[in-house]
Structure formats: structure tokens, C-alpha cells
Amino acid sequence: MKFISEECAGCGVPATLTCTRCRMARYCCVDHQKAHWSKHKRCCKPYREEQDEILGRYLVATQELQPKQIIFIEEPLVVGPKWYLTEPEQSASIVPCVACYTPCRLGKHQCRSCRWPVCSAACEHESLECSVLSLGSAAAAKSDARTLHDSFRHDALLVLKCLLLQQSHPQRWQALLEMQSHEKERHGTELQLEADKRIVSYLQQRFLQRLKQASKQLPPLQYDTELLHRICGIIETNYMVIELATGVELSGLFRQACMMEHACQPNCYFQFDSLTQRIAVRAGGNIKKGEHLKISYTNILWGTQMRQHHLRMTKHFGCCCQRCEDPTEFGSYVSAMRCLGDVSKSCVGMQLPVEPLSEKTQWQCNSCPMLLDAAYVTEVQSHMTAEVERLLAGQPSASQVELLLARLSQLLHPNHFHMFNLKHTLIQLYGHESGLELPMLSAAQLERKLRLCEELYDVCHRLDPHSIKLAIYVCVILMEIAHTLQEQARRSTGETATQLQLANSRLLEAQEVLEKETDSVAGKKLHYKLQQDLFELDKLILHCQSIS
Numbered sequence: 001m002k003f004i005s006e007e008c009a010g011c012g013v014p015a016t017l018t019c020t021r022c023r024m025a026r027y028c029c030v031d032h033q034k035a036h037w038s039k040h041k042r043c044c045k046p047y048r049e050e051q052d053e054i055l056g057r058y059l060v061a062t063q064e065l066q067p068k069q070i071i072f073i074e075e076p077l078v079v080g081p082k083w084y085l086t087e088p089e090q091s092a093s094i095v096p097c098v099a100c101y102t103p104c105r106l107g108k109h110q111c112r113s114c115r116w117p118v119c120s121a122a123c124e125h126e127s128l129e130c131s132v133l134s135l136g137s138a139a140a141a142k143s144d145a146r147t148l149h150d151s152f153r154h155d156a157l158l159v160l161k162c163l164l165l166q167q168s169h170p171q172r173w174q175a176l177l178e179m180q181s182h183e184k185e186r187h188g189t190e191l192q193l194e195a196d197k198r199i200v201s202y203l204q205q206r207f208l209q210r211l212k213q214a215s216k217q218l219p220p221l222q223y224d225t226e227l228l229h230r231i232c233g234i235i236e237t238n239y240m241v242i243e244l245a246t247g248v249e250l251s252g253l254f255r256q257a258c259m260m261e262h263a264c265q266p267n268c269y270f271q272f273d274s275l276t277q278r279i280a281v282r283a284g285g286n287i288k289k290g291e292h293l294k295i296s297y298t299n300i301l302w303g304t305q306m307r308q309h310h311l312r313m314t315k316h317f318g319c320c321c322q323r324c325e326d327p328t329e330f331g332s333y334v335s336a337m338r339c340l341g342d343v344s345k346s347c348v349g350m351q352l353p354v355e356p357l358s359e360k361t362q363w364q365c366n367s368c369p370m371l372l373d374a375a376y377v378t379e380v381q382s383h384m385t386a387e388v389e390r391l392l393a394g395q396p397s398a399s400q401v402e403l404l405l406a407r408l409s410q411l412l413h414p415n416h417f418h419m420f421n422l423k424h425t426l427i428q429l430y431g432h433e434s435g436l437e438l439p440m441l442s443a444a445q446l447e448r449k450l451r452l453c454e455e456l457y458d459v460c461h462r463l464d465p466h467s468i469k470l471a472i473y474v475c476v477i478l479m480e481i482a483h484t485l486q487e488q489a490r491r492s493t494g495e496t497a498t499q500l501q502l503a504n505s506r507l508l509e510a511q512e513v514l515e516k517e518t519d520s521v522a523g524k525k526l527h528y529k530l531q532q533d534l535f536e537l538d539k540l541i542l543h544c545q546s547i548s
């Protein structure tokens with residue numbers, strides 16, 4: 001996706017100059033730039049940086065921003081392979097090419113100098129990086145996958161790339177060092193121990209300690225243990241995931257985009273240009289002058305306790321946003337558990353956290369005096385998490401999902417995030433699973449599918465009114481609603497045209513929501529399917545009109 005116009009904003013001919021303040025407006029000459037300023041100044045760099053003790057640096061809108069408006073575009077300070085590798089990825093035989101990150105088979109092609117895996121013999125990487133990697137004794141191409149992985153740890157490459165900015169881009173290096181690293185908070189944590197084992201010791205023992213002997217050929221570089229841990233902390237605190245059109249995930253650090261603070265209901269979203277790896281930050285909805293620019297660092301479908309835990313462990317802060325403070329989470333009840341009453345009396349109330357920002361909060365029923373303690377709730381929740389994850393990992397059938405849903409519905413609010421997950425799976429099984437295709441569903445099953453979709457849509461709308469983070473979820477829901485309405489229209493004797501129009505408006509809404517995800521792999525797949533659905537529905541509506 002191209003974010004910056006190639007044409008002069010004044011006359012439309014190919015541009016050669018760029019506004020140095022916002023780096024977005026383009027001009028063919030200084031005269032056109034001057035003439036355009038009275039108009040351009042109203043949207044040029046519509047934010048400023050601020051700083052306080054709690055947030056550190058953050059960004060604030062300096063004027064009203066419109067939905068989808070690009071707030072800024074920025075080049076990365078550094079981009080490298082995926083930062084967090086899952087267990088299977090740590091021993092997979094397919095790894096990213098050291099030069100272009102295209103997936104390649106371990107042991108097939110190697111860089112002629114450093115012997116690191118490349119996608120083809122012609123693919124070359126940055127020479128200073130190659131010289132440092134050449135200092136390590138690379139495993140032979142015929143070694144087993146484990147040995148090859150131990151030799152070529154691609155997640156450590158991002159740290160090395162950061163370190164080399166000292167030489168290649170001193171200004172970027174300075175900008176990197178200004179980023180928060182949470183070194184003190186990381187000290188002695190599992191995160192730090194893991195980084196020490198996987199990254200710091202590996203880089204030092206394999207390459208950096210050998211720099212001393214090679215220092216005559218290579219430029220001087222700071223690389224002590226403390227600095228390497230600081231870089232790991234900077235990456236951990238600030239990295240952004242870049243998903244390429246191919247599905248390959250990279251990690252990037254950006255000077256300004258990484259300044260954006262977290263909120264569990266963000267007001268901005270970002271897109272990447274796969275070719276240039278530039279990021280464009282856009283307004284999710286209307287943003288007022290003076291509002292902070294916020295993105296989300298965590299999964300907004302999780303309940304408050306889980307989001308808070310994740311943020312504390314990885315980013316070292318407790319979120320105090322409006323959603324976190326509200327026990328009902330904007331009336332969504334995604335953390336709420338059913339009150340089971342006591343031995344003498346059952347209850348229909350819901351258990352909600354008394355102090356949602358505290359890990360040790362008690363839970364209080366909203367209809368009887370029953371209290372639960374944090375440890376009990378955490379234990380019950382983690383059992384359920386394991387059970388839901390296990391079921392969903394195994395591609396369950398609709399009836400298996402229904403069974404677990406029925407069991408959990410005894411304990412959880414119908415909108416609880418585990419229930420949400422199961423229901424979102426279920427709406428994609430009814431109508432698609434073999435034997436449960438739409439024409440095979442009973443009228444009651446169609447009604448149930450529609451009701452589930454509407455419930456899920458309501459939760460998404462409460463948590464993310466501008467579909468900033470939940471665009472894919474919302475799009476799936478809207479498409480399933482449209483399919484169901486179409487099937488009901490096919491079976492009905494009257495009202496067909498109205499139902500088809502309703503289905504059409506849901507698909508058009510899905511199309512709008514999906515605009516934010518045009519470059520992601522899931523977004524592309526859905527976009528293709530959505531276009532097909534719209535085409536088929538148009539034909540049906542025309543046919544309906546022609547016979548009425």
C-alpha cells in the first residue's frame with residue numbers, strides 16, 4: 001500500500017520535494033509548496049510529543065482528526081525477523097532469509113561470506129552485519145535442524161541490527177537509546193533470563209567477543225552485556241509486528257509510532273507498506289484536539305485481569321484506562337462470571353471485580369452479598385482458558401463447541417471472552433461444516449446463528465466502536481449475518497426483497513470495516529470472499545426485482 005502521493009499537491013505533476021515538517025505533502029517546486037501552505041498548514045503534522053512521569057513520552061492531537069485520516073508516516077529505525085519465536089518455530093526447518101526475510105529451507109542456500117541461510121544464492125545482505133556474522137563458526141549445511149537453529153538464531157538478529165546502528169545510522173542509534181527499556185523492572189525476571197540465554201550470551205560468545213581480534217578490519221562497536229540487555233528491553237517494550245503481504249511477520253522499531261501510549265479502547269490504527277516498511281498511523285474515529293493518540297498493545301478481547309497481567313509482564317505498567325476501571329467493561333461483561341449463590345440459595349447475579357485495576361481484587365455479586373477472592377477466580381479462569389484453547393486448537397465440530405459452551409454457560413456471563421471465542425467459532429461452523437451447510441439448517445438453527453452473530457456484534461461494538469482492532473472479527477460476523485439472511489430470504493414466501501437488501505447492507509458494512517485490513521493475509525482472504533458474496537447477492541437482488 002502506497003501512503004504518499006507521487007504528485008505535486010499544487011498542480012498534479014510528478015513531485016520531487018516533500019514537506020520537511022510532516023513528510024507527507026509532495027511538491028514539484030518551492031513556489032507550489034509556498035502557494036499550497038495556507039491550505040496544507042491546517043493538516044500538517046497534526047500532533048505533538050509530550051512527556052509525563054507515568055506515560056513517559058506520548059503523542060497528543062493538536063487539531064480535530066477525521067476517521068481514517070493519516071496522522072503521520074514514518075520509516076523504521078530498524079526492522080528484523082520476528083522477535084518472539086514459538087516453540088515449533090525454534091526448531092522449524094523453514095527460517096527467514098538473513099537478507100530479505102523470505103522463508104527459506106535451512107541448509108539449502110547460504111550466504112557466501114557468513115554462511116547464514118539465504119533464499120537464493122543471489123540474495124545479499126548488509127555488509128557490516130555480514131562481516132560480524134562471519135566471525136561465528138557457522139554449522140555445516142548438512143547438520144540436523146537443531147544444530148542449524150542453534151547456529152543461526154534469527155530472533156537475535158534484531159538485537160545485532162540495533163547494535164550496528166551505532167556505525168551505520170548514528171542518528172537512529174540515538175533515537176533508539178531514547179526509547180524506554182524498563183531495565184530495572186526486567187532485572188531478574190523470566191523475560192530477562194530468557195533474553196540472556198537466547199540472545200545476549202549467544203551474540204557475545206559466537207560473534208561479539210571475536211570482534212576484539214577483528215577490530216582492525218571492523219569499525220569500533222560498544223557491545224557490553226548491559227547494553228545488550230538494554231537493547232532487549234527496548235525491543236520488548238517498543239517493537240511492533242509488521243505483517244508482510246506474504247504472511248511473513250517482521251518486528252520493527254519506529255521513533256514516533258512507538259511513542260504512542262496504550263489504551264484498551266484505542267483511537268488509532270496503523271498500516272505498513274510491505275515494500276518500504278513504512279508505517280502509516282491513522283485516526284480510528286473522530287479524535288478531538290488535545291486527545292492522546294492511543295493504540296493497543298494487547299488483545300482487546302481478553303478480560304481486564306488477563307490484559308493487565310499481559311501488560312505488567314511485557315510492558316511493565318498497569319493500565320488505568322476507562323475500560324480497565326469499569327467492572328462491566330463498557331457494559332460488555334466480558335470478564336463477568338455467574339454467581340452460584342450459596343448452599344441455601346441460588347442466585348441469578350453476576351460476579352464482577354470490585355477493584356478491577358488490582359490483581360488481588362475481590363469479586364462481588366451484583367445481586368447478592370456473595371464475595372469471591374482473586375485466587376479462586378484466577379484458578380477457575382485459567383482452567384477454562386486451557387480447556388477452550390485445547391478444544392479450539394483441534395478444529396472442533398459444532399456439536400463439540402456446543403457442548404463446552406453449554407458447560408461454561410453455567411459459570412460465565414454469555415458475553416464472557418471465553419464464550420465469545422466459542423460463539424465466534426460456532427457461527428463459522430453453522431452453515432459451513434459438512435452436513436451443516438446453510439440449506440441443511442433448521443429454521444431454529446438459522447435463528448440461533450443470527451442471534452449469536454448479533455450478540456457478538458454488540459460485544460465488538462462496545463469494546464471497539466470503530467473496529468480498529470476487531471475488524472476481522474466484525475467482518476466475519478457481518479458476512480455470516482448476510483449469509484443467514486439470504487438463506488432465510490430463499491425460504492420465505494414474502495419479504496424476500498427486504499431481507500436481501502438487509503443482507504446487502506451488512507456486506508457493504510463489512511466491506512467498509514475491512515478497509516483497515518486490506519494488506520493482512522486474513523484481510524485479503526476475506527476481501528476476496530466478500531467481493532464474491534456481493535456479486536452473487538447483486539445477481540439475486542436483480543433477479544428478484546425482475547420477477548416482481
Ligand SMILES: C[S@@+](CC[C@H](N)C(=O)[O-])C[C@H]1O[C@@H](n2cnc3c(N)ncnc32)[C@H](O)[C@@H]1O
Pocket residue numbers: 054055056057058178179180182237238258259260261262263315316317318319320
Ligand atoms: C511503546 S512505549 C511508549 C513510549 C514511551 N512512553 C517512551 O517514552 O518512549 C511503552 C511504554 O510506555 C509506557 N506506557 C504506555 N502506555 C501506558 C499507559 N496507558 N499507562 C502507563 N504507562 C504507559 C509504559 O512504560 C510502556 O512500557
